Amino acid sequence: MKQSPNSNSNATAQSLTSQESRHLVRETLRISANLASNAGVSSSSSIVNDGATIPLMDENRRMGLVGEEFRESSLKLLCCEEFDGRRWKYMAEKDPFGNFKNNSIRALSLHTPRAPLDELMSFVQSHVVPEGFPDCVTPSYVPYMTWRALKHFFGGAMGVFTTQTLLSSVGVSRNRATPGAVAINWILKDGAGRVGKMLFARQGKKFDYDLKQMRFTGDLLLELGSGVELATAAVPHLFLPLACAANVLKNVGAVTSTSTRTPIYKAFAKGENIGDVTAKGESVGNIADLLGTGLSIVISKRNPSLVTTFALLSCGYIFSSYKEVKSVVLHTLNRARFSVAVDSFLKTGQVPSLQEGNMQENIFSFPWLKDRPVVLGSRFKDAFQDPGAYLAIEPLFEKERYIVTYNPSKGKVYALLKDQAKSDDILKAAFHAHVLLHFIHSSNNSRSSSRSQQEHGDSNLMPTTTDFEPYFADSCKMVSTSYGHFKNKAAEQGWRMSESLLNPGRARLY
Numbered sequence: 001m002k003q004s005p006n007s008n009s010n011a012t013a014q015s016l017t018s019q020e021s022r023h024l025v026r027e028t029l030r031i032s033a034n035l036a037s038n039a040g041v042s043s044s045s046s047i048v049n050d051g052a053t054i055p056l057m058d059e060n061r062r063m064g065l066v067g068e069e070f071r072e073s074s075l076k077l078l079c080c081e082e083f084d085g086r087r088w089k090y091m092a093e094k095d096p097f098g099n100f101k102n103n104s105i106r107a108l109s110l111h112t113p114r115a116p117l118d119e120l121m122s123f124v125q126s127h128v129v130p131e132g133f134p135d136c137v138t139p140s141y142v143p144y145m146t147w148r149a150l151k152h153f154f155g156g157a158m159g160v161f162t163t164q165t166l167l168s169s170v171g172v173s174r175n176r177a178t179p180g181a182v183a184i185n186w187i188l189k190d191g192a193g194r195v196g197k198m199l200f201a202r203q204g205k206k207f208d209y210d211l212k213q214m215r216f217t218g219d220l221l222l223e224l225g226s227g228v229e230l231a232t233a234a235v236p237h238l239f240l241p242l243a244c245a246a247n248v249l250k251n252v253g254a255v256t257s258t259s260t261r262t263p264i265y266k267a268f269a270k271g272e273n274i275g276d277v278t279a280k281g282e283s284v285g286n287i288a289d290l291l292g293t294g295l296s297i298v299i300s301k302r303n304p305s306l307v308t309t310f311a312l313l314s315c316g317y318i319f320s321s322y323k324e325v326k327s328v329v330l331h332t333l334n335r336a337r338f339s340v341a342v343d344s345f346l347k348t349g350q351v352p353s354l355q356e357g358n359m360q361e362n363i364f365s366f367p368w369l370k371d372r373p374v375v376l377g378s379r380f381k382d383a384f385q386d387p388g389a390y391l392a393i394e395p396l397f398e399k400e401r402y403i404v405t406y407n408p409s410k411g412k413v414y415a416l417l418k419d420q421a422k423s424d425d426i427l428k429a430a431f432h433a434h435v436l437l438h439f440i441h442s443s444n445n446s447r448s449s450s451r452s453q454q455e456h457g458d459s460n461l462m463p464t465t466t467d468f469e470p471y472f473a474d475s476c477k478m479v480s481t482s483y484g485h486f487k488n489k490a491a492e493q494g495w496r497m498s499e500s501l502l503n504p505g506r507a508r509l510y
Contacts, residue, residue: 078105086110128284130276137277140329140355141268145281147324149288151219154317156292160300161309162229169232169239188240193247200252203367207259209334209503210367212325215264217366218256219321223314225249230310267330322363329358331494334501335372335430336361341490342434345482351489367503374433376415376426377505383407383414386464393472402429403509404436404475406468413437419510427500431483436475440468 075091082088086109093104130136207214228246232239265278299309331354333341340360344352352360365372375382383405384390390405397403401421406413413436415429487497 075106076100128280128287130273130280132273136270136273137268138270138329140327141277143327144264144268144324145284147320147327148281149284151317151320151324152285152288153292154313154320155222156289157296157299158226158292158310158313158317159289160293160296161306161313162226164300165230165233165306166239166243169236170243189243189247192244193251196248197251197255200255205503206367207256208263209501210336210365211260211263211330211334212328212361212363213336213366214256215260216321216325216363218253218260219318220253221249221256222253223317225253227310227314230306233306263330264328267328325363326359329354331496332501333490333495333497335374335376335503336365338430338500338502339374339434341495342431342486343438345486345489346435346438351486351493351495354494357493357495373411373437374413374415374430375505376430376433376502377417377507378414379505379507380416380509382410383416385409389464389466392466392469396472396476400428401425402432404429404432404472406436406440406471408464408468413440415504417504417508419508421508423498423500426502426504427487427497428479428483430500430502430504431486432475432479435478435482436471439471439475443471 074094074096076094078090078092080087080089089108089110091106091108093101093106095101125133134142203214225246225248228242228249232242232246235242261281262274262278265281266274269277330337337357340357341351344350351357380390383403385407393405394403401418402425403416403418404413405416413433415433417426417429421429490497
């Protein structure tokens, strides 16, 4: 019959006095045997003291159970530990009387040595991927970092040629100017860039509202600045104005890159590891930049065509930047993603997933463009030219904190906000505006045919706001029944409706 470990321990403690002599004899014989085999002692001592690798014997040893080799030994198992995928046993040595010796803890490694290539990969991963990867980041992290590395590779390669061109144009390599004049021109160039960076910072919330569009715009400006720098080789006497313009463009691009970096990395982080994600992301960019710089130095020694080389590198840079931005999956709804979500809901009754909505987002809808079909938070004078049109539709929105109308002369839907409008009211106004735009677009075919008939009849009548009054009433009915359903569908897909970034205008009605 087996006894429990606790009962064995108690029995041993009670009979310790009667067995001391026998235990002492046994330990004496063991020590004598160890002294007789110096080679074995040397090997065992090296393993124990240096923590060298010993092979895994069996499942019991891997699970931390005491093996046969320790039962008659003065070394006793304390605990087992796992660290970075490696396992260790901690042993302590007892004296002949069964007491633990001071400072006698020894560590035994239970892992086999890794190949040099595995050690190198482990070292690289510790510098380029966050701790806990891939569970600590979203699935879109890998494609984003892949395209980001390619973009920085092309950017680093271009930097060699642009710097070489600037130095040649300013006169350093050909000694066309005194050192003082060269220094002044270079300082003025850098100063102009800093002024441009400061002025562009006024864009403010646009970096949050239209994050992807601003990020791609910044990369386009960086590329344009590099092109202007290369142009100084053709007209070196215009070095100062061209270099100043190029530095302004590149510094403005740097502002957009810096301002949009944190929100993008925040979208990848699953926990409180945004600092780790940011640091590793910047490390990947620096490594790729260094590789591109090294390759470009090798290529530049063969004196390639600057125009051809720059064109190829620029295409690679812009394409990588576009794919980098498209791979970002954000959970918030800005104007571009909101339009995609509402259009899909009106056509199919379903809201696209986060991946689909971000992939369908129009990256080229830059925030400063004025040709948007929906204007949110517009001024009264832009939405209405005829007072009768306002008086006709105002009762439809008496219980709402907004008014939606269509201006046929401008071809745009305007959503005017009242002073009591809250976040949900702004979201509802934007939804209503897209519903009205959907109704109007649906009737375009019939109206186009009617216009052709009017033209054959020499009639130049222009539709007025009153012609669209039936659509206003229909849109109000549809919004009252479907807005809540749209919000629920969007929330199910993971969209954060409470953090919409629709960037409404500041005008309010009261």
